[in-house]
Amino acid sequence: MENKLDGNAAGGVLGEIFPFEMTAAQITCVGCGATNAIGALAAYMHGMGTVLRCPACDHVLIRIVHANGRYFLDMRGARVLQISEETVQAQ
Amino acid sequence: MERRALPGRLGERLVWQLGDVLATREETPRAKSITLAVPNWRGHRAGQHVDIRLTAEDGYQAERSYSIASPPVEAPHITLTVERLDDGEVSPYLVDELRVGDKLELRGPIGGYFVWEANSGGPLLLVAGGSGIVPLMAMIRQRAAVGSNAPTRLLYSSRTFEEIIYREELEQLVTNSGSTGLEVKHTLTRAQPVGWTGYHRRIDGEMLREVAWPLEERPLSFICGPTPFVETAAASLVGLGYEPARIKTERFGPTGESGASGASGASAVPGGHDGE
Numbered sequence: 001m002e003n004k005l006d007g008n009a010a011g012g013v014l015g016e017i018f019p020f021e022m023t024a025a026q027i028t029c030v031g032c033g034a035t036n037a038i039g040a041l042a043a044y045m046h047g048m049g050t051v052l053r054c055p056a057c058d059h060v061l062i063r064i065v066h067a068n069g070r071y072f073l074d075m076r077g078a079r080v081l082q083i084s085e086e087t088v089q090a091q
Numbered sequence: 092m093e094r095r096a097l098p099g100r101l102g103e104r105l106v107w108q109l110g111d112v113l114a115t116r117e118e119t120p121r122a123k124s125i126t127l128a129v130p131n132w133r134g135h136r137a138g139q140h141v142d143i144r145l146t147a148e149d150g151y152q153a154e155r156s157y158s159i160a161s162p163p164v165e166a167p168h169i170t171l172t173v174e175r176l177d178d179g180e181v182s183p184y185l186v187d188e189l190r191v192g193d194k195l196e197l198r199g200p201i202g203g204y205f206v207w208e209a210n211s212g213g214p215l216l217l218v219a220g221g222s223g224i225v226p227l228m229a230m231i232r233q234r235a236a237v238g239s240n241a242p243t244r245l246l247y248s249s250r251t252f253e254e255i256i257y258r259e260e261l262e263q264l265v266t267n268s269g270s271t272g273l274e275v276k277h278t279l280t281r282a283q284p285v286g287w288t289g290y291h292r293r294i295d296g297e298m299l300r301e302v303a304w305p306l307e308e309r310p311l312s313f314i315c316g317p318t319p320f321v322e323t324a325a326a327s328l329v330g331l332g333y334e335p336a337r338i339k340t341e342r343f344g345p346t347g348e349s350g351a352s353g354a355s356g357a358s359a360v361p362g363g364h365d366g367e
Binding site: 004006007008009011012015016017018019021022023024037 | 201318
Protein backbone atom coordinates (compact mmCIF):
# COMPACT_ATOMS: atom_id res chain seq x y z
CA MET A 1 0.00 0.00 0.00
CA GLU A 2 1.20 3.45 -0.77
CA ASN A 3 2.21 5.40 2.26
CA LYS A 4 0.42 8.64 2.94
CA LEU A 5 2.72 11.51 3.87
CA ASP A 6 2.28 15.24 4.26
CA GLY A 7 2.85 17.73 1.49
CA ASN A 8 5.89 18.80 3.43
CA ALA A 9 7.64 15.71 2.09
CA ALA A 10 7.30 17.12 -1.43
CA GLY A 11 9.21 20.25 -0.44
CA GLY A 12 12.41 18.97 -1.99
CA VAL A 13 11.10 18.32 -5.48
CA LEU A 14 9.02 21.52 -5.41
CA GLY A 15 12.13 23.40 -4.33
CA GLU A 16 13.96 22.08 -7.38
CA ILE A 17 11.37 23.76 -9.57
CA PHE A 18 10.24 26.90 -7.78
CA PRO A 19 12.41 29.60 -6.24
CA PHE A 20 10.37 29.85 -3.05
CA GLU A 21 9.23 27.63 -0.20
CA MET A 22 6.22 26.02 -1.85
CA THR A 23 5.08 24.04 1.20
CA ALA A 24 3.94 27.35 2.68
CA ALA A 25 1.97 28.33 -0.44
CA GLN A 26 -1.83 28.02 -0.26
CA ILE A 27 -3.70 25.93 -2.79
CA THR A 28 -7.43 25.73 -3.49
CA CYS A 29 -9.01 22.43 -4.48
CA VAL A 30 -11.11 22.25 -7.64
CA GLY A 31 -13.06 19.37 -6.09
CA CYS A 32 -14.34 20.87 -2.85
CA GLY A 33 -13.00 24.42 -2.68
CA ALA A 34 -10.93 23.82 0.47
CA THR A 35 -7.79 25.93 0.75
CA ASN A 36 -4.74 24.49 2.50
CA ALA A 37 -1.01 24.99 2.70
CA ILE A 38 0.76 22.62 0.33
CA GLY A 39 2.59 21.31 3.40
CA ALA A 40 -0.75 20.16 4.80
CA LEU A 41 -1.83 18.20 1.73
CA ALA A 42 -1.69 14.41 1.56
CA ALA A 43 1.37 13.31 -0.38
CA TYR A 44 2.01 9.98 -2.08
CA MET A 45 5.55 9.54 -3.33
CA HIS A 46 6.88 6.65 -5.33
CA GLY A 47 9.05 5.81 -8.27
CA MET A 48 6.71 7.29 -10.84
CA GLY A 49 6.57 10.67 -9.17
CA THR A 50 4.65 12.61 -6.56
CA VAL A 51 0.91 13.00 -6.12
CA LEU A 52 -0.55 15.67 -3.84
CA ARG A 53 -4.17 15.28 -2.78
CA CYS A 54 -6.69 17.46 -0.95
CA PRO A 55 -6.79 16.47 2.75
CA ALA A 56 -10.50 17.26 2.84
CA CYS A 57 -11.86 15.41 -0.21
CA ASP A 58 -8.91 13.41 -1.57
CA HIS A 59 -9.11 15.10 -4.99
CA VAL A 60 -5.77 15.09 -6.82
CA LEU A 61 -4.35 18.64 -6.83
CA ILE A 62 -0.86 18.26 -8.29
CA ARG A 63 1.06 15.48 -9.97
CA ILE A 64 4.79 15.91 -10.45
CA VAL A 65 6.95 13.73 -12.65
CA HIS A 66 10.64 14.30 -13.30
CA ALA A 67 11.88 12.44 -16.35
CA ASN A 68 14.27 12.91 -19.22
CA GLY A 69 15.53 16.20 -17.88
CA ARG A 70 12.07 17.76 -17.58
CA TYR A 71 9.57 18.38 -14.82
CA PHE A 72 5.96 17.68 -15.69
CA LEU A 73 3.35 19.30 -13.46
CA ASP A 74 -0.27 18.32 -13.90
CA MET A 75 -2.17 20.92 -11.89
CA ARG A 76 -5.69 20.43 -13.17
CA GLY A 77 -6.95 19.85 -9.62
CA ALA A 78 -5.72 23.20 -8.36
CA ARG A 79 -8.05 26.15 -8.79
CA VAL A 80 -5.85 28.83 -7.25
CA LEU A 81 -2.27 28.84 -6.02
CA GLN A 82 -1.38 31.68 -3.62
CA ILE A 83 2.28 32.41 -3.10
CA SER A 84 3.14 35.04 -0.53
CA GLU A 85 6.02 37.37 -1.21
CA GLU A 86 7.16 36.41 2.29
CA THR A 87 7.46 32.79 1.25
CA VAL A 88 11.03 33.03 0.16
CA GLN A 89 13.29 30.23 1.21
CA ALA A 90 15.95 32.30 2.84
CA GLN A 91 15.15 33.87 6.16
CA MET B 92 27.51 34.26 -4.87
CA GLU B 93 24.52 35.93 -3.26
CA ARG B 94 22.69 33.33 -1.24
CA ARG B 95 20.44 35.28 1.02
CA ALA B 96 17.19 36.47 -0.44
CA LEU B 97 15.63 39.68 0.76
CA PRO B 98 12.07 39.79 2.01
CA GLY B 99 9.69 40.42 -0.83
CA ARG B 100 12.02 39.01 -3.39
CA LEU B 101 12.10 35.59 -4.83
CA GLY B 102 14.42 33.15 -3.15
CA GLU B 103 16.52 30.55 -4.82
CA ARG B 104 15.84 27.10 -6.04
CA LEU B 105 17.17 24.27 -3.92
CA VAL B 106 20.56 22.99 -4.94
CA TRP B 107 22.60 20.03 -3.76
CA GLN B 108 25.68 20.86 -1.72
CA LEU B 109 28.26 19.00 0.35
CA GLY B 110 28.38 19.04 4.13
CA ASP B 111 31.35 17.91 6.22
CA VAL B 112 30.69 15.44 9.00
CA LEU B 113 32.02 17.10 12.17
CA ALA B 114 30.78 14.70 14.81
CA THR B 115 28.59 11.69 15.37
CA ARG B 116 26.92 10.60 18.58
CA GLU B 117 25.04 7.46 19.50
CA GLU B 118 21.63 8.43 20.89
CA THR B 119 20.21 4.92 21.24
CA PRO B 120 21.39 1.53 19.97
CA ARG B 121 19.60 2.29 16.68
CA ALA B 122 19.77 6.07 16.39
CA LYS B 123 22.73 8.28 15.72
CA SER B 124 23.12 12.03 15.55
CA ILE B 125 25.29 13.44 12.78
CA THR B 126 26.58 17.00 12.98
CA LEU B 127 27.51 18.62 9.68
CA ALA B 128 29.18 21.85 8.73
CA VAL B 129 27.44 23.19 5.66
CA PRO B 130 29.17 26.05 3.85
CA ASN B 131 26.73 28.75 2.76
CA TRP B 132 23.97 27.30 4.93
CA ARG B 133 21.21 29.86 4.63
CA GLY B 134 19.76 29.17 8.06
CA HIS B 135 16.76 27.11 9.00
CA ARG B 136 13.68 27.14 11.15
CA ALA B 137 12.86 24.55 13.81
CA GLY B 138 10.89 21.73 12.20
CA GLN B 139 12.48 21.84 8.76
CA HIS B 140 14.24 18.95 7.05
CA VAL B 141 16.96 18.26 4.52
CA ASP B 142 17.17 15.76 1.70
CA ILE B 143 20.19 13.48 1.73
CA ARG B 144 21.44 11.86 -1.47
CA LEU B 145 23.80 8.88 -1.67
CA THR B 146 25.38 7.92 -4.97
CA ALA B 147 26.77 4.43 -5.58
CA GLU B 148 29.82 3.79 -7.73
CA ASP B 149 27.59 2.68 -10.60
CA GLY B 150 25.69 5.95 -10.43
CA TYR B 151 22.62 4.64 -8.64
CA GLN B 152 21.23 7.27 -6.33
CA ALA B 153 19.03 7.06 -3.28
CA GLU B 154 17.44 10.12 -1.73
CA ARG B 155 15.75 10.44 1.66
CA SER B 156 14.51 13.21 3.92
CA TYR B 157 15.77 13.73 7.46
CA SER B 158 14.57 16.25 9.98
CA ILE B 159 17.00 18.73 11.46
CA ALA B 160 17.38 18.16 15.21
CA SER B 161 19.53 21.18 15.99
CA PRO B 162 18.16 24.63 16.70
CA PRO B 163 18.64 27.43 14.17
CA VAL B 164 21.04 29.20 16.54
CA GLU B 165 23.68 26.56 15.79
CA ALA B 166 23.90 27.40 12.09
CA PRO B 167 25.99 26.90 9.97
CA HIS B 168 26.22 23.59 11.77
CA ILE B 169 23.24 21.29 11.58
CA THR B 170 22.59 18.02 13.36
CA LEU B 171 20.41 15.23 12.01
CA THR B 172 19.32 12.23 14.05
CA VAL B 173 18.89 9.11 11.98
CA GLU B 174 17.36 5.83 13.10
CA ARG B 175 18.58 2.70 11.35
CA LEU B 176 16.11 0.61 9.40
CA ASP B 177 17.75 -2.74 8.80
CA ASP B 178 16.33 -3.14 5.31
CA GLY B 179 16.84 0.50 4.40
CA GLU B 180 18.99 1.81 1.58
CA VAL B 181 20.26 4.95 3.25
CA SER B 182 19.94 4.78 7.03
CA PRO B 183 22.31 1.78 7.60
CA TYR B 184 25.02 3.71 5.79
CA LEU B 185 24.39 6.88 7.77
CA VAL B 186 24.24 5.10 11.13
CA ASP B 187 26.93 2.45 10.69
CA GLU B 188 29.38 3.63 8.03
CA LEU B 189 29.56 7.40 8.02
CA ARG B 190 32.65 8.78 9.79
CA VAL B 191 33.87 12.14 10.96
CA GLY B 192 35.59 13.83 8.04
CA ASP B 193 33.32 12.27 5.39
CA LYS B 194 31.29 14.44 3.08
CA LEU B 195 27.55 14.10 2.65
CA GLU B 196 25.43 15.45 -0.19
CA LEU B 197 22.37 17.34 0.96
CA ARG B 198 19.96 20.10 0.10
CA GLY B 199 17.81 22.28 2.28
CA PRO B 200 16.41 23.57 4.47
CA ILE B 201 13.02 22.39 3.26
CA GLY B 202 9.57 23.09 4.63
CA GLY B 203 7.62 26.20 5.49
CA TYR B 204 4.64 24.55 7.12
CA PHE B 205 5.76 22.29 9.95
CA VAL B 206 7.85 25.00 11.59
CA TRP B 207 7.84 26.76 14.93
CA GLU B 208 9.40 30.08 15.78
CA ALA B 209 9.51 31.81 19.12
CA ASN B 210 6.97 34.36 17.90
CA SER B 211 4.56 31.55 16.95
CA GLY B 212 3.57 31.65 20.62
CA GLY B 213 1.97 28.89 22.58
CA PRO B 214 0.99 27.02 24.56
CA LEU B 215 2.64 24.27 22.57
CA LEU B 216 1.59 20.66 22.49
CA LEU B 217 4.21 18.43 20.89
CA VAL B 218 3.34 14.80 20.20
CA ALA B 219 6.12 12.46 19.08
CA GLY B 220 6.16 8.85 18.04
CA GLY B 221 9.62 7.22 17.97
CA SER B 222 12.07 9.18 15.84
CA GLY B 223 9.27 11.68 15.22
CA ILE B 224 10.84 13.44 18.17
CA VAL B 225 13.58 14.85 15.92
CA PRO B 226 11.92 17.97 14.44
CA LEU B 227 10.13 18.58 17.75
CA MET B 228 13.50 18.48 19.53
CA ALA B 229 14.67 21.29 17.26
CA MET B 230 11.68 23.31 18.53
CA ILE B 231 12.38 22.44 22.18
CA ARG B 232 16.06 23.29 21.81
CA GLN B 233 15.30 26.54 20.03
CA ARG B 234 12.76 27.45 22.69
CA ALA B 235 15.46 26.99 25.34
CA ALA B 236 18.15 28.72 23.30
CA VAL B 237 16.18 31.92 22.75
CA GLY B 238 14.66 31.95 26.23
CA SER B 239 11.09 31.58 25.02
CA ASN B 240 8.61 31.06 27.84
CA ALA B 241 5.90 29.55 25.64
CA PRO B 242 4.40 26.85 27.90
CA THR B 243 5.26 23.54 26.24
CA ARG B 244 4.18 19.97 26.79
CA LEU B 245 5.73 17.02 25.01
CA LEU B 246 3.98 13.65 24.87
CA TYR B 247 6.52 11.17 23.58
CA SER B 248 5.82 7.56 22.67
CA SER B 249 8.69 5.06 22.45
CA ARG B 250 8.75 1.29 22.35
CA THR B 251 11.16 0.81 25.25
CA PHE B 252 13.09 2.90 27.75
CA GLU B 253 16.36 2.30 25.85
CA GLU B 254 14.81 3.62 22.65
CA ILE B 255 13.91 7.03 24.07
CA ILE B 256 15.99 9.40 21.97
CA TYR B 257 17.41 12.45 23.83
CA ARG B 258 16.13 11.06 27.16
CA GLU B 259 18.77 12.65 29.39
CA GLU B 260 18.81 15.94 27.52
CA LEU B 261 15.04 16.20 27.84
CA GLU B 262 15.30 15.60 31.59
CA GLN B 263 17.90 18.32 31.82
CA LEU B 264 15.84 20.75 29.77
CA VAL B 265 12.83 20.15 31.99
CA THR B 266 14.95 20.83 35.08
CA ASN B 267 16.49 23.93 33.56
CA SER B 268 13.19 25.31 32.34
CA GLY B 269 12.07 25.74 35.93
CA SER B 270 8.84 27.64 36.14
CA THR B 271 8.90 28.72 32.49
CA GLY B 272 7.26 25.46 31.74
CA LEU B 273 8.55 22.55 29.72
CA GLU B 274 6.77 19.34 30.68
CA VAL B 275 7.57 15.92 29.23
CA LYS B 276 5.32 12.87 29.47
CA HIS B 277 6.56 9.54 28.19
CA THR B 278 4.68 6.46 27.16
CA LEU B 279 6.40 3.13 26.55
CA THR B 280 4.42 0.82 24.33
CA ARG B 281 6.38 -2.42 24.32
CA ALA B 282 8.22 -2.82 27.61
CA GLN B 283 8.60 -0.78 30.76
CA PRO B 284 11.39 -0.85 33.34
CA VAL B 285 10.59 -1.78 36.91
CA GLY B 286 9.07 1.14 38.73
CA TRP B 287 8.03 2.96 35.54
CA THR B 288 5.51 5.64 36.39
CA GLY B 289 4.75 6.94 32.92
CA TYR B 290 2.13 5.69 30.52
CA HIS B 291 2.48 2.17 29.15
CA ARG B 292 0.22 2.00 26.11
CA ARG B 293 -0.12 3.48 22.65
CA ILE B 294 -1.28 7.05 22.44
CA ASP B 295 -5.05 7.39 22.53
CA GLY B 296 -7.74 9.98 23.06
CA GLU B 297 -7.82 9.49 26.82
CA MET B 298 -4.08 10.08 27.14
CA LEU B 299 -4.23 13.19 24.97
CA ARG B 300 -7.13 14.53 27.00
CA GLU B 301 -5.01 14.22 30.13
CA VAL B 302 -2.00 15.92 28.59
CA ALA B 303 -3.60 18.50 26.32
CA TRP B 304 -3.96 22.18 27.11
CA PRO B 305 -7.40 23.66 27.76
CA LEU B 306 -9.07 24.68 24.50
CA GLU B 307 -9.53 28.29 25.56
CA GLU B 308 -5.74 28.73 25.57
CA ARG B 309 -5.77 28.09 21.80
CA PRO B 310 -2.84 25.66 21.84
CA LEU B 311 -0.65 25.10 18.84
CA SER B 312 0.08 21.42 18.19
CA PHE B 313 2.81 19.64 16.26
CA ILE B 314 2.56 15.89 15.75
CA CYS B 315 5.30 13.81 14.15
CA GLY B 316 5.56 10.05 13.85
CA PRO B 317 4.57 7.08 11.73
CA THR B 318 1.45 7.65 9.63
CA PRO B 319 -1.01 5.65 11.82
CA PHE B 320 0.35 7.34 14.96
CA VAL B 321 -0.12 10.80 13.47
CA GLU B 322 -3.64 10.01 12.26
CA THR B 323 -4.67 8.74 15.71
CA ALA B 324 -3.18 11.72 17.51
CA ALA B 325 -4.59 14.31 15.10
CA ALA B 326 -8.05 12.77 15.07
CA SER B 327 -8.05 12.62 18.88
CA LEU B 328 -7.13 16.28 19.18
CA VAL B 329 -9.84 17.28 16.72
CA GLY B 330 -12.21 15.13 18.78
CA LEU B 331 -11.23 17.11 21.87
CA GLY B 332 -12.19 20.29 20.03
CA TYR B 333 -8.74 21.47 18.98
CA GLU B 334 -8.78 23.76 15.95
CA PRO B 335 -7.67 21.70 12.94
CA ALA B 336 -5.81 24.69 11.54
CA ARG B 337 -3.61 24.78 14.64
CA ILE B 338 -2.67 21.10 14.45
CA LYS B 339 0.37 20.55 12.22
CA THR B 340 1.39 17.06 11.25
CA GLU B 341 4.38 15.36 9.76
CA ARG B 342 4.00 11.69 8.84
CA PHE B 343 6.60 9.18 7.94
CA GLY B 344 6.18 5.73 6.59
CA PRO B 345 6.23 2.50 8.56
CA THR B 346 7.75 0.62 5.65
CA GLY B 347 9.70 3.26 3.81
CA GLU B 348 13.30 3.90 4.61
CA SER B 349 12.66 7.48 5.43
CA GLY B 350 10.20 6.30 7.96
CA ALA B 351 12.59 5.12 10.49
CA SER B 352 14.67 8.13 10.33
CA GLY B 353 12.98 10.92 12.03
CA ALA B 354 12.37 11.91 8.61
CA SER B 355 9.92 14.27 7.37
CA GLY B 356 8.80 11.86 4.84
CA ALA B 357 9.85 9.91 1.92
CA SER B 358 11.67 11.79 -0.62
CA ALA B 359 10.51 10.89 -3.96
CA VAL B 360 12.53 8.38 -5.70
CA PRO B 361 15.66 6.37 -5.29
CA GLY B 362 17.39 6.69 -8.59
CA GLY B 363 14.53 8.49 -10.24
CA HIS B 364 15.75 11.95 -9.46
CA ASP B 365 18.87 13.08 -11.07
CA GLY B 366 18.89 16.28 -9.12
CA GLU B 367 21.03 18.82 -10.82
